[in-house]
Amino acid sequence: MVNKLEIQSKMMQAVETVRRTNPMAGSITNTVTINLVANAQLAVGGSAAMVYLPDEAEFLAKAGGAMYINVGTLLPIYEETLPYVAKVLHETGKPWVLDPVAVGIGSLRTKLLQQLKAYKPTIIRGNASEIIALAGLWGLDGGTDESNVRGVDSTDSVSEAKAAAIALAKWTEGAVAVSGETDLVTDGSMMAFCYGGSHFMEKITGAGCSLGGVAAVYATATSPFIAALTATAVYNVAGKRAELKVDGPGSFQVQFIDELYKATAEDIANNSLDVEEVSFL
Ligand SMILES: Nc1ncnc2c1ncn2[C@@H]1O[C@H](COP(=O)(O)OP(=O)(O)OP(=O)(O)O)[C@@H](O)[C@H]1O
Numbered sequence: 690m691v692n693k694l695e696i697q698s699k700m701m702q703a704v705e706t707v708r709r710t711n712p713m714a715g716s717i718t719n720t721v722t723i724n725l726v727a728n729a730q731l732a733v734g735g736s737a738a739m740v741y742l743p744d745e746a747e748f749l750a751k752a753g754g755a756m757y758i759n760v761g762t763l764l765p766i767y768e769e770t771l772p773y774v775a776k777v778l779h780e781t782g783k784p785w786v787l788d789p790v791a792v793g794i795g796s797l798r799t800k801l802l803q804q805l806k807a808y809k810p811t812i813i814r815g816n817a818s819e820i821i822a823l824a825g826l827w828g829l830d831g832g833t834d835e836s837n838v839r840g841v842d843s844t845d846s847v848s849e850a851k852a853a854a855i856a857l858a859k860w861t862e863g864a865v866a867v868s869g870e871t872d873l874v875t876d877g878s879m880m881a882f883c884y885g886g887s888h889f890m891e892k893i894t895g896a897g898c899s900l901g902g903v904a905a906v907y908a909t910a911t912s913p914f915i916a917a918l919t920a921t922a923v924y925n926v927a928g929k930r931a932e933l934k935v936d937g938p939g940s941f942q943v944q945f946i947d948e949l950y951k952a953t954a955e956d957i958a959n960n961s962l963d964v965e966e967v968s969f970l
């Protein structure tokens with residue numbers, strides 16, 4: 690049985706714990722949106738640190754409460770860093786978030802994402818095309834080998850990624866968040882649909898990347914499902930509010946950070962949300 694009130698109460702607790710404790714979630718993330726990721730993490734009450742090197746990543750994995758790994762702009766050193774730190778995270782039971790940006794392009798990206806399967810990311814956050822393609826790469830239900838990934842933007846709808854999201858969540862025993870106009874978050878047994886946001890979020894780069902970074906901040910304080918849901922909800926609240934105050938994507942990004950900062954635990958938990966049980970056919 691889904692208990693929405695209990696879910697909302699856990700979301701509020703997560704928001705408040707993060708604001709009170711300023712937890713650190715280190716990141717290995719792409720060079721395009723690295724600044725937005727850090728600023729979004731700070732705006733919700735977390736602490737950010739970005740690294741590239743294996744020993745520094747290991748340090749952050751151990752020192753922080755969670756970690757964010759985004760494969761957007763791969764560098765040669767990542768061939769060493771990513772599997773190394775993912776193993777540390779897995780073995781120490783630290784939550785970590787994977788954003789499989791542009792999965793399917795290039796041989797290093799494919800090899801690394803294949804290796805990461807064994808280290809079971811606590812939260813997988815991607816757009817619909819990336820979630821479908823990652824399930825395909827990992828040989829799970831709902832995935833496809835004929836990937837529609839053509840770059841970093843989605844060409845599939847969120848509802849088309851439902852089966853892939855459930856299969857990935859069951860594999861990791863964590864949560865999967867699929868972003869789009871309506872967001873979907875699942876832990877394999879519950880499925881949440883989260884509404885709000887703004888069309889401007891498709892016109893700035895890094896709304897998804899920074900959402901992953903914020904999910905890592907919340908993962909320091911709560912379960913993978915609640916962390917993914919809380920991050921998704923604060924993005925929907927802040928996006929909706931920022932859109933009302935601006936008339937273009939540049940000012941939207943600035944206003945969006947302000948609205949992330951201003952959203953209260955109640956605002957976030959009361960954002961439009963439907964939760965249902967995953968039905969087993
Ligand atoms: N059309 C839309 N309407 C409302 N919200 C949206 C829309 N498109 C995306 N969003 C919101 O933007 C955020 C990021 O989702 P998106 O699917 O754009 O990620 P992404 O494609 O991985 O982005 P990036 O790779 O640029 O970081 C989510 O919070 C999502 O709810």
Ligand SMILES: Cc1ncsc1CCO
Nearest residue numbers: 719721761762790841895
């Ligand atoms: C535009 C872009 N290119 C590689 S990563 C990235 C950020 C959005 O995913």
Ligand SMILES: [Mg+2]
Nearest residue numbers: 790841897898
């Ligand atoms: Mg993305």
